[in-house]
Amino acid sequence: MTLPARNPRDVVAAVSPAFEGLFRAEYARVVGIAHRVLADQGEAEDVAQDVFLSFYRGHPADAPYARAWLHAAAAHAALNALRGRDRRSRREAAQALPLEAMADDDPAVTVAASETRDEVRAVLARLPERSAAMLALRYAGLSYAEIAAALDVRASSVGTLLRRAEDAFRRELR
């Protein structure tokens, strides 16, 4: 859902300073995680808004688990959104991506890269939830400790679980 744009100056601060601090500190990270899954910034920002709203409704801003909760929710909510896309919209999103390959002038290379990116999203949607979330978190730049906190696994297990997730990802991608 996208709300009409409003001038920030028209909005009286509606959230506590603690929540505002959390939002400012984590918004870019939450969007980054969702973006790894969705490859669409607009959708990723919508997911981030929903994630912060869920947190705001259900958890105190100064909860010690706030960051881990937001990271996990970003990955899971983005994966849910990804699975909800139909095949056509997935293709459209993939084609709208600012691909590295776009710099290539060869249209064939661009289309091939776009199809690969499209397939990557389909693979993420098919992977087991935890594996897909782990890949999204890791490739969004989270540390092993942050991934462990978000997914509630031991930090010492993250390396193994991540390797398994990567293996599954490669297998699915053929």
Next chain:
Amino acid sequence: MNDTEIERALGTAEPRVNTDDALARFQARVQMDGIAPVAPVARPRVTSRWLQGLAAAAGVVIVASALTFSGLAGSILQIFEPKSVVAVPVTQSDLNYLGQACAGLNLQECMGAYGTFAWTVPPQPKEVQSRGQASAEAGFAVQAPTSLPSSVTGDPRYGVINKSAATFTFSADSTKLTAARQNRTAPPMPANIDGSKLFITGGPAVVQIWGTPSSTATSHGQADPIPTLIVGQAKAPTVSSDGITVDELRSYLLSQPGISPQLAAALRAIGDPSSTLPVPVPAELAVSHPVTVQGVQGLFIGDNTGIAAAVIWQKDGMMFEVIGSFNESQALAIANSMR
């Protein structure tokens, strides 16, 4: 495909975000929808969060529940004993009204807004050391999952809540006052409801919690970790009244201000309100649907992020619930492995 190629496949371009605009959009949404945050974490903690959770669970068991008073005369009318569970969607406006009605109040005071609530046997949660001890304290065989996902490790902690009882007496004056405090007008309370009593008992209940080490293993001052799995089991509750019927009660409650048409319709749609436990599910935050668990119909509830799930069912006079950070199939597998 190496790590670099995976990284490229997942996209290396960092999205550029405007956090100020995003925050303004968020605040506009919060204001437009009238969304309230939860209260900040209370400090200092007088008792451990774990025991507070148990106390809250006890409250839920009591409120959602009741058992017949074995010693009461035949004039007592049993109006509620759940044999099945059903989800009812609770909207933000319902929550706002209840939130305003109960702001800053505990359960007893909140229910006091509509009459007089009094514990006759208050719930007293306590921790015990083993499943056997929990069974002995509760007076029933405590079931436990025989199969757990790899994310759930270690031994559980056991909490037992005694069989508790309360009486609620409806008061037209209290209800009028509560509505007036919120600038609303409550419909007149029918004469046969004003002053009538509900006898509520609940439990005993046993809660098993994985992922929270005992207080001696938690360093001082450190927050308790979030449980990875909670399994609850309680004697199925019943509610008795000294005269009013469940239909009279339902009609009156649904006429209260602040009950959304959506919630009212869902409650009216319950075929047999005397044997169906309505489980409130936030309409915008969670999804729910019936599932088959242990051979009976139960209810799956998941939040929209996919990180929290619950399965609730009723079988052989007992209520069961499994709650944790699982997907639906994992939650159901745990529930079906309960022995």
